[in-house]
Structures are given as structure tokens and as C-alpha cells.
Amino acid sequence: MTSKSFHPPVRTLMGPGPSDVNPRILEAMSRPTIGHLDPAFVGLMDEMKGLLRYAFQTDHELTMPVSAPGSAGMETCFVNLVEPGDKVVVCQNGVFGGRMKENVERCGATAVMVEDEWGKAVDTNKVDEALRANPDAKVLAFVHAETSTGALSDAKTLAEIAHRHDCLVIADCVTSLGGSPIMTSEWGLDAVYSGTQKCLSCTPGLSPVTFSERAVEAIKQRSSTVQSWFMDLNLVLGYWGGGAKRAYHHTAPVNALYGLHEALVVLEEEGIENAWQRHTDNHMALRAGIEAMGLSFVVDEADRLPQLNAVSIPEGVDDAAVRGRLLNEYNLEIGAGLGPMAGKIWRIGLMGYASNRTNVLLCLGALDAVLSGMGAPIKSGVAVEAAMQAYA
Amino acid sequence: MTSKSFHPPVRTLMGPGPSDVNPRILEAMSRPTIGHLDPAFVGLMDEMKGLLRYAFQTDHELTMPVSAPGSAGMETCFVNLVEPGDKVVVCQNGVFGGRMKENVERCGATAVMVEDEWGKAVDTNKVDEALRANPDAKVLAFVHAETSTGALSDAKTLAEIAHRHDCLVIADCVTSLGGSPIMTSEWGLDAVYSGTQKCLSCTPGLSPVTFSERAVEAIKQRSSTVQSWFMDLNLVLGYWGGGAKRAYHHTAPVNALYGLHEALVVLEEEGIENAWQRHTDNHMALRAGIEAMGLSFVVDEADRLPQLNAVSIPEGVDDAAVRGRLLNEYNLEIGAGLGPMAGKIWRIGLMGYASNRTNVLLCLGALDAVLSGMGAPIKSGVAVEAAMQAYA
Numbered sequence: 001m002t003s004k005s006f007h008p009p010v011r012t013l014m015g016p017g018p019s020d021v022n023p024r025i026l027e028a029m030s031r032p033t034i035g036h037l038d039p040a041f042v043g044l045m046d047e048m049k050g051l052l053r054y055a056f057q058t059d060h061e062l063t064m065p066v067s068a069p070g071s072a073g074m075e076t077c078f079v080n081l082v083e084p085g086d087k088v089v090v091c092q093n094g095v096f097g098g099r100m101k102e103n104v105e106r107c108g109a110t111a112v113m114v115e116d117e118w119g120k121a122v123d124t125n126k127v128d129e130a131l132r133a134n135p136d137a138k139v140l141a142f143v144h145a146e147t148s149t150g151a152l153s154d155a156k157t158l159a160e161i162a163h164r165h166d167c168l169v170i171a172d173c174v175t176s177l178g179g180s181p182i183m184t185s186e187w188g189l190d191a192v193y194s195g196t197q198k199c200l201s202c203t204p205g206l207s208p209v210t211f212s213e214r215a216v217e218a219i220k221q222r223s224s225t226v227q228s229w230f231m232d233l234n235l236v237l238g239y240w241g242g243g244a245k246r247a248y249h250h251t252a253p254v255n256a257l258y259g260l261h262e263a264l265v266v267l268e269e270e271g272i273e274n275a276w277q278r279h280t281d282n283h284m285a286l287r288a289g290i291e292a293m294g295l296s297f298v299v300d301e302a303d304r305l306p307q308l309n310a311v312s313i314p315e316g317v318d319d320a321a322v323r324g325r326l327l328n329e330y331n332l333e334i335g336a337g338l339g340p341m342a343g344k345i346w347r348i349g350l351m352g353y354a355s356n357r358t359n360v361l362l363c364l365g366a367l368d369a370v371l372s373g374m375g376a377p378i379k380s381g382v383a384v385e386a387a388m389q390a391y392a
Numbered sequence: 393m394t395s396k397s398f399h400p401p402v403r404t405l406m407g408p409g410p411s412d413v414n415p416r417i418l419e420a421m422s423r424p425t426i427g428h429l430d431p432a433f434v435g436l437m438d439e440m441k442g443l444l445r446y447a448f449q450t451d452h453e454l455t456m457p458v459s460a461p462g463s464a465g466m467e468t469c470f471v472n473l474v475e476p477g478d479k480v481v482v483c484q485n486g487v488f489g490g491r492m493k494e495n496v497e498r499c500g501a502t503a504v505m506v507e508d509e510w511g512k513a514v515d516t517n518k519v520d521e522a523l524r525a526n527p528d529a530k531v532l533a534f535v536h537a538e539t540s541t542g543a544l545s546d547a548k549t550l551a552e553i554a555h556r557h558d559c560l561v562i563a564d565c566v567t568s569l570g571g572s573p574i575m576t577s578e579w580g581l582d583a584v585y586s587g588t589q590k591c592l593s594c595t596p597g598l599s600p601v602t603f604s605e606r607a608v609e610a611i612k613q614r615s616s617t618v619q620s621w622f623m624d625l626n627l628v629l630g631y632w633g634g635g636a637k638r639a640y641h642h643t644a645p646v647n648a649l650y651g652l653h654e655a656l657v658v659l660e661e662e663g664i665e666n667a668w669q670r671h672t673d674n675h676m677a678l679r680a681g682i683e684a685m686g687l688s689f690v691v692d693e694a695d696r697l698p699q700l701n702a703v704s705i706p707e708g709v710d711d712a713a714v715r716g717r718l719l720n721e722y723n724l725e726i727g728a729g730l731g732p733m734a735g736k737i738w739r740i741g742l743m744g745y746a747s748n749r750t751n752v753l754l755c756l757g758a759l760d761a762v763l764s765g766m767g768a769p770i771k772s773g774v775a776v777e778a779a780m781q782a783y784a
Contacts, residue, residue: 003443003657005416006436006650008426018646021425024397029647030422033413033595034400035725044398051395067597068460071642072622102621197643203425205459205597205645227619229494230464248730250463251589253597254410255421256648258398265395333427338640 011327012354014363015335016147016308017175018197018204019351025202028262029255036252044261045240045252051264054272055177055200056192056210058184063210064240065260066193066231067253070174073193073207075103076231077170080211080219081139081191084108088139089130089167091122093153094146095338096172104141107227112137118146118341119310121303122153124161131165140167145176147198148338150310150347151299152180156187163188168215174198177208178267179279179307179351190215196256199279199307201352202263205256263352279306282355285390286348289364292386293371293378298345307355309348310341317376319343322367330366360387403719404746406755407727408539408700409567410589410596411743417594420654421647428644436653437632437644443656446664447569447592448584448602450576455602456632457652458585458623459645462566465585465599467495468623469562472603472611473531473583476500480531481522481559483514485545486538487730488564496533499619504529510538510733511702513695514545516553523557532559537568539590540730542702542739543691544572548579555580560607566590569600570659571671571699571743582607588648591671591699593744594655597648655744671698674747677782678740681756684778685763685770690737699747701740702733709768711735714759722758752779 013020034041045064052063066073078100082088086109090100093116104111114130116123122142131137140162144155155171162169168190173182179199184192190212197204211219211233219226219233226232230250238247267275283306287297290311298310313319319336323346326332335347348363364383372380405412426433444455458465470492474480478501482492485508496503506522508515514534523529532554536547547563554561560582565574571591576584582604589596603611603625611618611625618624622642630639659667675698679689682703690702705711711728715738718724727739740755756775764772 003439003660005420005657006423006439006653008423008436008650009430009432010424011426011430013425013427015427017643018425018427021647026422026424026647028397030418031398031400032402032418033405033410033589034403035405035407035410036596038401038403038719038725040401044400047395047398068464068622069642069645072460072464075620075622099621106617106619106621195643197425203645203647204428204643205648225498227498228467229491229498230460230467250461251409251587251596253461253595253648255413255418255595255651256597256645258400259647261398265397268395327430333430 009331012332012359012362014349014354014359015333016347016349017195017351019201019349020354021203022201022263022266022353024266025259025262029203029259031258033254036254037246037248041254042246044257048257048261048264051268052208052210055208055264055267056184057182058210060184060210060212062216065257066207066209067250068207069205070193070195070207072231073209074099074172075228076209076233077191077193078103078107079226079228079231080233081168081170081215082107082109083222083224087112087134087137088141089114089127089134089137091127091142093120093122093149093151094118094143095148096143096146100141119149119151119298121151122158124154124157127158128161131161131167137165137167139170141170143172144182145173145180145305147175147308149298149341150305150308151303152305155189159188168218175305175308178275180305181276184210196260196263199352200263200267202259203256205253206260279350279355282350282357282360283309285387286350286360286364288390289383289387292382293368295378307349307351309350310345311348313344313346314376314378317371317374321374322370325370326366332363332366357391401723404724404751404754406741406746406751407725408739408741409587409743411593411741412746413595414593414655414658414745416658417651417654421595421651423650425646428646429638429640433646434638436649440649440653440656443660444600444602447600447656447659448576449574450602452576452602452604454608457649458599458601459642460599461597462585462587462599464623465601466491466564468601468625469583469585470495470499471618471620471623472625473560473562473607474499474501475614475616479504479526479529480533481506481519481526481529483519483534485512485514485541485543486510486535487540488535488538492533511541511543511690513543514550516546516549519550520553523553523559529557529559531562533562535564536574537565537572537697539567539700541690541733542697542700543695544697547581551580560610567697567700570667572697573668576602588652588655591744592655592659594651595648597645598652671742671747674742674749674752675701677779678742678752678756680782681775681779684774685760687770699741699743701742702737703740705736705738706768706770709763709766713766714762717762718758724755724758749783
């Protein structure tokens, strides 16, 4: 007998996710497990679908959480909507567009890439050109909120363009759900996937998805079987599809779903517009402090995500050393850059429950202390005050 | 604002899973979330791999939990080991063999079925014949513990036969892990998947898997890309594969993994042989009570799973009415039959934390009261006493 119970350190999570989890949600997850076919659980599932529709701002009937992380939600969208031989226009302006390409190709389809510089929004003109050049494209796929760079793209315009070219729209809203407006129905997004561990303040492990009637029709009209048994919506819907009689598909992650339900109740209590505004307000305060220090943002002002702040690392500053000191001395996690941005940017999350004044001030004070302590070229002692003024 | 926090009823879970969750595990899951790349979390992952090796009785390096339910663990085994054009011999003696067939076919491979009656163990002679008749078969797949019927098959002999025919072995051990002996290395099981919500007493949502060196070699030698991005072990291993430098693949379900770790610590504290014995002891007591009532088991004595007791429903008894009364009046969940066994059997789980004397006595007392109250042809008033004598 050598192993002991694990007691994690208490961190402040201001990276790209998971973000700080609301204690109400942790408590909800620890409630007694019941069966996945228990009438009480079936009632919870129905209520959750309604709450997810509110979060996605849609009335799509097919709205539910996939029983696995956001990457599986992404794959659920692709394997159900894309068939071998299809053509998909994929926008890439960060890590997750590349992952979409992988998904398309593993479906036996062709990905036509529209590439933009990392840190920029997707260029809608280039997308229009790509769709003109590929009239046989069936799907346009893009990332609404690029977690790897902090750039927000214009989902509404992208969806308009796609529909003009008779394409379905798959949108990655992992980082935007609950933090920035997603008007799924108004914008005509046909398949949207997200995660629970970002602006919903829930633990990681589930992926909310929503599909339009048009998308459901496309799934029904498939000529080939969905390559994944676990993610085949034709089967999953026997369980999640509603009605008193639920067919067993897989055993639902009961307690994780308690947590997501509580997260959605919290969102409904706050009001989604208020949640969006809170994310903006805290971003503006963080921004005031970051800029007062003399640091700069990676993304153009118009395209910045309030919940994911990508900040350029000053010349000569040791990325890993800074993040290590923040973690070890302040119990504060901020995110590293990915791919070509590794070592060049920090990703400071202000997501969901973590988007609050205490976190903004803690982060600014800690960054100021660590950077000035390491002799970095910043203006010290002004960041916290600048943030407080922004709140005033 | 219309939704409220969900407070589940407190049930006793004696169905086919989820089973009662140890309160220690619920508490562990409610601990503060930390990042999936936090050094403290990476330490937890390493320890968990060791604990899973103990549970699987193996030293396989590639032993880890898939971040999704058991069905995704099954799919992880098939999509990584089976390529288009391969031939797989699949044993079916219940629901889950049929699911294996679905997985094989969705990989573009051919399933050669070896069918046995539901409720019987897999016939090893028929498997030997099938492998003789199909010398080009690459994999033998079978269910060790059929959750749909309560039958245990002889995994050791099946693996021996498979290896004689130069086949890899995929074994479904969802219901056996922690409840019945699985000697992964000794028996030569090449790919094993399980679930957390049965004899590990954890919440549902994760799927422990383990792969032999031979299986890992087969994955490395693949000529085609794994069709699932989320389940591609070549990618997943960048995160779970060990070493201080973990590459981001997907965001791990951090709190669910706290729960699984705690479940494995509990198993190590008890000792796995003691856990197996406890499952047998409680089964024997339940059996004494069931038989004293005049009810009978579906599975032959030699092949009965102690953790899943399939009991024939007496002629003329209304299945749904009995289960409904047990749930509503006793907060006791037992399982229904699936497929051809619907309405004909009950599945009484004694899994993990739920395998205890209190549950055995509660279940017998409740069944006795409900059945005799409905005028069912049972011998009333003797079951609890018979179980107590079995414990004596």
C-alpha cells in the first residue's frame, strides 16, 4: 500500500482553460450518483437541453452535451456531417483550424485550407474566394474564438457567405460559449461545438453541441455509415433525443452532467448578456494594466477576445521562468503560446468564474512583481492602479 | 430565471452500472480543479498509470484512462488495432459482442462472428474452429464479463487459442475490472478496456485501457491513419505517454481523474484479491436468498459473474411494475434485461462499493415484499434469513 489520496494545490486558473471552477459546480458534482436511465436523471437531461439552447441562443432541437471533451465534440461534428469524397473549406488562423483539417482528412474528405496569420481574424474575403473557387464544397468550418491566439472571427458574416454558397457551417465555439455572443440561430450556424471548462466555469470533460435542422437533414441523408460508433448521432439520439423511452447507448457521465447543469443554472441566473458584459469589463481592466506596464496585445483591438488575452512576451524575458514563478510563488497559472507562438506570447484567460476583479488584480500585481524582479523592461508599480481606474 | 440546482434522490444502485459510488470518490471529485499540464497533475497521472497496472494485473507501459465512457474505450481499441481490409473474429454471447461487430465494420474491416446463446460463456471450441477456418484473421475480440447477461467467459483459454493462431486479443472487461480476476499479462490480453462506474465504484465517464507491447507494435506498423483524431493513441500518448514534457492533445477531465485516482487508491488499500473475494461472498449470500425465494439464475453456476446476477423473472410477473416499485418505494435500482432478454430477466448488480451486506439484505427484503405483495409465485419470508446464513 503506497498510494495516497490526491489533494491538489489551490491554484488561480488564468490560462486558456481549464479556468477556475465555481465552487457551486464542484459541490454539485459530488452529489450522489443515480442511474443514467433513472426518471429523475431523464428530467435533468431535458432541462439541460433547454439550458444549453439558452447558452447557444438557439432553438435547435438537437442540442446536447457530448460525453467527452471538446476535441470529441469537434470530431462529432465532422464525422456526422462529412462523408468520404466531400470537400470542406477550412479556415486556419491558429492551432484549432489545423485540427479541423485533420478531422476532415480522417473522414476521407478533402480540406481546402484558407490560411490567415496567427493572431488575425479569419479574412472573410478569402473565404468567399475559396468558396467561389470550390463550388462543390459541402461545408465551411472555422474557429469562432481561437484559443491559441485570442482572436475572434466574424461568425455571422462567415455563415452568410457559406449559405450563399449552399454550404453547411461548422463553428468551433469552445472558448466563446458564455463569454462572447454566439447567436447560433440568428447567424445560421449549422453545427457548433464547445467545451465546459472555459467560460461556463465547469470542469473539463464534456462538449456541448448544437445542430440545425439542415444539419440533421444532412446526417439523415448520408450515404455512408458514420465511422465512429460512439459519436454517431443517429445512435446517440436514441438516448438524448427526448421522449419518455430512452434507449441505452453509452453510460452517461452522470456526475459531470450534474456539474454542467449547475453551470448552466448559474449562467441563467446571471443572464447571458450580463455574463458577456462582465467578460468585457474585466478584459478592459486587465488591458489597462497590461498596457500601463508597457506590454502589448497580440491581436488587433477589434478582434480581441475578452476572455483570452494574448500578450507579447517582452524581448529577452524567459517565458518558462516567468510562468514557473507565477505558478510556484503565486499559485497562478497563465498559459504558454502554442506552435509558432511558443515562447513569444502568454495567454491570460479571464473565463467564466475566473473573469473577476480579484483575478485581474492578482494577475497584474504578480506579473509586475515577477517581471520587474527579473529586470524586464516594463513600467513597474502602475498596473494595478490602472486596472482599478478602468473599473471606476 | 426558471431552473434550479438539481438535487438527485439518494438511490441504492444495484443495476448493471453505474453502481453506488464510494463517498470518498465523490469528495475527491469536488477538490479544486488544476491545469491539465500542472506539474502536480502530471504527477497524479503517473501515479494513476501505476495504479491502473495493479488493477489490470499487468506491467504494460501503455496503461491509461481514455477521457470518455467505456464505449469510447472499446472504440479506442478497435480503431487503433484494426485497419480497413482486416479480418476480426468476434465472439457474441450478449449485447456487447454485437457492438464489437459494429466497431469492426466501421473500421472498414470484416467481422467473422462466433455466436453463442445469450447467458452462456463463449464456447472456446467454436472460437478455435473459427480461427482455423480464417487463418488470415488478425484479431480475436470477446467480452470477458457480459454485462447484458452476467456470463463470464474464459479469457485465459481464449487468449491462448488466439495466440496459437497469431492473433491479437481485444477483451471487454468493463464489468470485470476490480470484481473478478483479470490477469492481463499472465493471460496475454493485448488490448483491454474497462469502465469506471462498475466494480471500481467510481462515477461513469472514463475508460481505463491497457495495451501489450505486441499491440503497440501493431499500432506503430499501421499502414493507414487511425480514423479517429480523438482516439488516435499515437497522438494521445504525447500527453499520457510519460516524461516531464507533456504535449497538449485534449484537455483532460481533471476532476473525473481525481475520482478515478481515489477509486484506485481505495482498491489498493483493500487489496485486489480481497476485493474479488468480497464480490464472491456477497454474490453467494444474494444467491442463497434468491434461490430460497424459489427464483433461479440465468447463467450456469460455473460461468456466473458475482458482480452481475441475472435472475429469471417468474412467469406472469410484470417486470416494469416490480422495478418501478423498487425504485419508487425503496429507492433501489435494479437492471432490466436488454434485447431478447427484455422482460425476461432482472440484472442485480453487486459491484464495487455496492457489493456489501447491507445492499444484499435490502435487495432481498425489498424483492420479497414487492413480489409477494403482487401475488408472485415465490416463497416469501425466507430470503433474508438464507442470506444471513450464507454469511455466517
